[in-house]
Amino acid sequence: MGDQSNSPSSSIDSSSSHPALCSTSSIFQTRRDLLSTDLKLGLGLSTSALHGCSSKEREQLSHWPPIKPLLRSTLEEKVHRSHSKTFFVKVYMEGLPIGRKLDLFSHSGYDSLTRTLRRMFRTTIICPDTSRVPPEKAHVLTYEDKEGDWMMVGDVPWELFLRTVKRLKITRADKC
Amino acid sequence: MTYFPEEVVEHIVDFLGSHRDRNAVSTVCKAWYQVERLSRRNVFVGNCYAIRPERVMARFPWMKSLGVKGKPHFADFNLVPYDWGGFAQPWIEAAARGCPGLEELRLKRMVVTDDDLELLARSFPSFKSLVLVSCEGFSTDGLAAIATYCRGLRELDLQENEVEDHGRQWLSCFPDSCTSLVSLNFACLKGEINTNALERLVARCPDLRSLKLNRAISVESLNRILARAPHLVDLGTGSMMVNHHTEAYHRLINAFLGCKSLRSLSGFWDASSCCLQAVYPVCVNLTALNLSYAPAIQGDDLIKLICLCFKLQKLWVLDCIGDKGLAAVASTCKDLQELRVFPSDIYGAGTTAVTEEGLVAISSGCSKLNSLLYFCYQMTNTALVTVAKNCPHFTRFRLCILDPGKPDPVTDQPLDEGFGAIVRSCKNLRRLSLSGLLTDKVFLYIGMHAEHLEMLSIAFAGDSDKGMVYVLNGCKNLRKLEIRDCPFGDDALLKDVTKYETMRSLWMSSCDVTLGGCRALAAKMPSLNVEIINESDEADEFQENLSDLHKVEKLYVYRTVARGRTDAPDFVWIL
Numbered sequence: 001m002g003d004q005s006n007s008p009s010s011s012i013d014s015s016s017s018h019p020a021l022c023s024t025s026s027i028f029q030t031r032r033d034l035l036s037t038d039l040k041l042g043l044g045l046s047t048s049a050l051h052g053c054s055s056k057e058r059e060q061l062s063h064w065p066p067i068k069p070l071l072r073s074t075l076e077e078k079v080h081r082s083h084s085k086t087f088f089v090k091v092y093m094e095g096l097p098i099g100r101k102l103d104l105f106s107h108s109g110y111d112s113l114t115r116t117l118r119r120m121f122r123t124t125i126i127c128p129d130t131s132r133v134p135p136e137k138a139h140v141l142t143y144e145d146k147e148g149d150w151m152m153v154g155d156v157p158w159e160l161f162l163r164t165v166k167r168l169k170i171t172r173a174d175k176c
Numbered sequence: 177m178t179y180f181p182e183e184v185v186e187h188i189v190d191f192l193g194s195h196r197d198r199n200a201v202s203t204v205c206k207a208w209y210q211v212e213r214l215s216r217r218n219v220f221v222g223n224c225y226a227i228r229p230e231r232v233m234a235r236f237p238w239m240k241s242l243g244v245k246g247k248p249h250f251a252d253f254n255l256v257p258y259d260w261g262g263f264a265q266p267w268i269e270a271a272a273r274g275c276p277g278l279e280e281l282r283l284k285r286m287v288v289t290d291d292d293l294e295l296l297a298r299s300f301p302s303f304k305s306l307v308l309v310s311c312e313g314f315s316t317d318g319l320a321a322i323a324t325y326c327r328g329l330r331e332l333d334l335q336e337n338e339v340e341d342h343g344r345q346w347l348s349c350f351p352d353s354c355t356s357l358v359s360l361n362f363a364c365l366k367g368e369i370n371t372n373a374l375e376r377l378v379a380r381c382p383d384l385r386s387l388k389l390n391r392a393i394s395v396e397s398l399n400r401i402l403a404r405a406p407h408l409v410d411l412g413t414g415s416m417m418v419n420h421h422t423e424a425y426h427r428l429i430n431a432f433l434g435c436k437s438l439r440s441l442s443g444f445w446d447a448s449s450c451c452l453q454a455v456y457p458v459c460v461n462l463t464a465l466n467l468s469y470a471p472a473i474q475g476d477d478l479i480k481l482i483c484l485c486f487k488l489q490k491l492w493v494l495d496c497i498g499d500k501g502l503a504a505v506a507s508t509c510k511d512l513q514e515l516r517v518f519p520s521d522i523y524g525a526g527t528t529a530v531t532e533e534g535l536v537a538i539s540s541g542c543s544k545l546n547s548l549l550y551f552c553y554q555m556t557n558t559a560l561v562t563v564a565k566n567c568p569h570f571t572r573f574r575l576c577i578l579d580p581g582k583p584d585p586v587t588d589q590p591l592d593e594g595f596g597a598i599v600r601s602c603k604n605l606r607r608l609s610l611s612g613l614l615t616d617k618v619f620l621y622i623g624m625h626a627e628h629l630e631m632l633s634i635a636f637a638g639d640s641d642k643g644m645v646y647v648l649n650g651c652k653n654l655r656k657l658e659i660r661d662c663p664f665g666d667d668a669l670l671k672d673v674t675k676y677e678t679m680r681s682l683w684m685s686s687c688d689v690t691l692g693g694c695r696a697l698a699a700k701m702p703s704l705n706v707e708i709i710n711e712s713d714e715a716d717e718f719q720e721n722l723s724d725l726h727k728v729e730k731l732y733v734y735r736t737v738a739r740g741r742t743d744a745p746d747f748v749w750i751l
Contacts, residue, residue, distance in 0.1 A: 065519055065551060065578050066253045066635075068310075070336050070364065071468060074445075075522055078471045146368055159446065160394065160417045 233274025246286035272299035293318030341367030388412025413443030442466035459484035502534035506541025532559035560594025596621035623650020666693030692724025698751035
């Protein structure tokens with residue numbers, strides 16, 4: 001019919017021909033199926049399954065489930081964390097003008113971090129819970145936090161450290 | 177009629193609190209209208225575009241408390257474009273001119289700017305309470321103005337707002353002379369906070385009863401705060417990231433041991449199971465608990481916590497609690513009135529830890545339950561029928577089956593009968609949200625039985641226009657109807673146009689209504705604003721050039737005594 005050639009802005013483009021999506025007659029059934037597929041494919045959406053939709057329709061379909069933005073971002077963060085991601089920070093050693101970069105996400109905790117740094121900078125790094133008196137040549141690991149303060153690495157839980165650290169500095173132990 | 181002295185009427189009217197009663201009184205006669213309007217202290221405007229602010233201020237010059245709502249509810253789920261409207265500015269300006277005695281302002285889903293907040297702070301010498309819910313458009317600079325200029329501020333409650341972070345100095349703007357705070361909630365702020373200033377503020381406000389921190393506040397800081405404010409009744413923690421064997425953790429335990437008045441707990445960002453034990457001492461007295469921001473806490477640890485909370489009346493959790501956890505809630509929390517179970521895995525494989533079994537367990541154990549929001553992947557008619565029988569006191573029932581249009585997995589039938597049982601049994605039902613596979617029949621049931629229903633939310637449901645008509649014809653007390661992705665078109669929209677004058681608003685998106693239908697509605701009913709929100713590429717087209725057959729993306733209809741509005745953006749057409 002001539003009337004129906006007026007492409008409706010709110011419903012799925014009737015020319016979308018992906019077989020899995022157009023198996024039922026009602027446009028609303030199609031939309032429901034699309035949303036189900038959307039949910040099942042997860043974050044890494046396969047573009048082929050949804051090529052029939054405009055980007056606006058995709059965005060519309062993603063306004064589901066009906067949860068508020070604060071909850072949505074908290075849950076999405078949990079998902080992003082589990083995908084491998086990197087977090088590179090600068091590391092300077094006192095006395096050396098050229099710094100290095102280090103991916104904190106590739107370390108599981110403080111032990112792993114200090115091992116890598118010892119290898120990178122070829123020095124002994126003392127952790128805060130070491131009770132013996134540091135020798136003259138040893139270094140201490142410090143970091144700059146979001147508030148701009150320089151703090152000793154190791155006092156707070158690793159995950160909290162990851163959220164507040166901006167960069168690292170290896171300073172001489174006798175300065176602390 | 178015998179002469180009835182005005183003083184007597186005044187005295188009687190003073191006892192009336194509810195808006196409905198006062199509205200009724202004001203329509204009796206001119207004299208009563210006058211008495212009522214001069215004595216009304218609390219004014220609530222459910223739709224900011226239903227009336228011009230100046231008229232409200234002129235009618236109620238002695239108002240002390242004003243509440244205004246802006247965007248439609250579906251704005252919470254990003255269905256309303258960012259610059260649609262709902263500006264607080266005209267309301268604050270009008271109040272500053274007409275009601276300088278204003279003490280409390282509550283705004284929901286509105287656009288509030290820093291300038292608005294500064295005007296607010298400077299215009300009302302007796303201002304005591306600001307509550308902003310789901311608002312946006314302001315930054316921490318606006319909060320600084322509030323802190324600086326509102327002498328005697330008792331409440332600053334920011335719930336789920338989008339606030340731009342311009343630094344942490346705003347909290348330091350509370351002067352040393354500010355000792356009146358009773359409630360402070362900045363949980364939605366994303367930025368760092370000046371913790372020293374916060375601790376000093378808490379220390380000098382002896383009446384502080386409700387404090388909700390944001391995620392930037394560490395456990396160490398929480399410990400210091402609780403040490404200074406052990407009389408808190410309502411606490412929202414900051415980040416609960418802490419290790420078992422640290423000084424901080426031990427101090428946390430002691431801090432909670434000292435909080436004898438604590439009745440409500442929320443926050444718990446980054447909380448893992450090990451920090452929950454610190455909270456055990458307060459569980460026995462808790463009446464409200466919100467764990468919906470703690471996805472890392474596993475079911476078993478949640479159960480251990482819940483089993484101590486036998487006075488709980490309100491519980492918000494993630495579905496990680498599982499059916500087993502809900503069974504524990506059912507056997508422990510006999511006073512439970514409100515339950516919300518949120519989804520934790522929105523991109524997942526199509527299963528949640530909660531199913532219809534959990535809901536049935538809750539309904540058999542918690543007979544006082546009257547408010548429910550439940551996200552799950554499946555529901556059966558049998559379960560809903562059982563729930564309806566066990567809990568006839570529901571006033572709010574919202575079920576969201578995450579897979580849209582999913583039938584009863586056991587019988588493959590639509591969920592019409594299940595929801596039908598709910599509306600038949602729950603005679604006081606005021607709010608209902610539907611989901612799952614639903615035909616027109618469910619709407620027939622709703623129209624027949626849901627006499628007191630005021631708000632109905634529908635998504636991916638129904639077969640034809642008949643569905644919507646059943647609801648519009650049947651639900652005499654319907655105030656808000658919001659529909660998305662349903663096959664309802666012009667016939668349904670135009671069946672009974674005068675109905676919309678009895679309602680606050682109607683929202684329809686991704687349905688079958690056309691521009692022609694909307695034009696017809698606007699022509700017949702000048703007392704309504706018929707708004708079309710059209711964001712597609714064709715938005716460049718003028719409305720006049722589009723044919724009547726053009727399908728409307730988003731329709732928002734509301735009754736108003738203020739014809740049209742001057743602040744609508746390009747993509748909003750008011751017919």
